[in-house]
Amino acid sequence: MEQRWRELAEVKRELAGRDWFPATSGNLAIKTGSEPLTFYVTASGKDKRKESSEDFLLVDGSGQPAEETTLKPSAETLLHIEVYTRTNAGCSLHVHTVDNNVISELYAHEGSITFTGQEIIKAFGLWEEDASFTIPIIPNHADIPQLARVFGQHVHEDAGAVLIRNHGITVWGRDAFEAKKYLEACEFLFSYHLKLKQFSAITIN
Ligand SMILES: CSC[C@@H](O)[C@@H](O)C(=O)COP(=O)(O)O
Ligand SMILES: [Zn+2]
Incomplete structure (x- = not known):
């Protein structure tokens, strides 16, 4: 089987192992x-979470099947097309997790969330001590072309991340390794932030 297929299947298996595809959600x-x-x-x-020879299909630049299927x-x-037409990214991943949904709801009014002072920010290629990483949060438009248009306004670099409010996150990178690294770093930051918030609230009250 083709190399790219195998790479994507491997990523899918790992993300499934983390239980990041509840209720058929997610796409890669x-x-x-x-x-x-x-x-x-x-x-x-x-x-x-299930694996089969029909997990992926090849599509063209307009999202139509590129072969008989x-x-x-x-x-x-x-949304994946926005990534590939605006950047040189090679892989894009979308998952729904409770943590990314809660973070998107908590910070929707600010339109983004910024993380700083965390070692794992180095996963985004940011090595300075005072580096910060900002993730935009966009509304969850039901109309997918509209959602894709708004999403595309935040796609500038070859690697990045956008939260969709009460929906999930889409992350991309130059290749599967980098996209997965970004996704794991984002989810780490979300989980850390929510735990810290919870414990801080308990300590104060
Ligand atoms: C029940 S999951 C909601 C879906 O509409 C969507 O957000 C999703 O992530 C999966 O859609 P899919 O068409 O299977 O790629
Ligand atoms: Zn989704």
């Missing part, structure tokens, strides 16, 4: 060609 993509754009994306509506591309394929 990996670029296979740039001119013209083609990428593998998860098939829509499946339990992403009965599979439907992820409902959120347009």
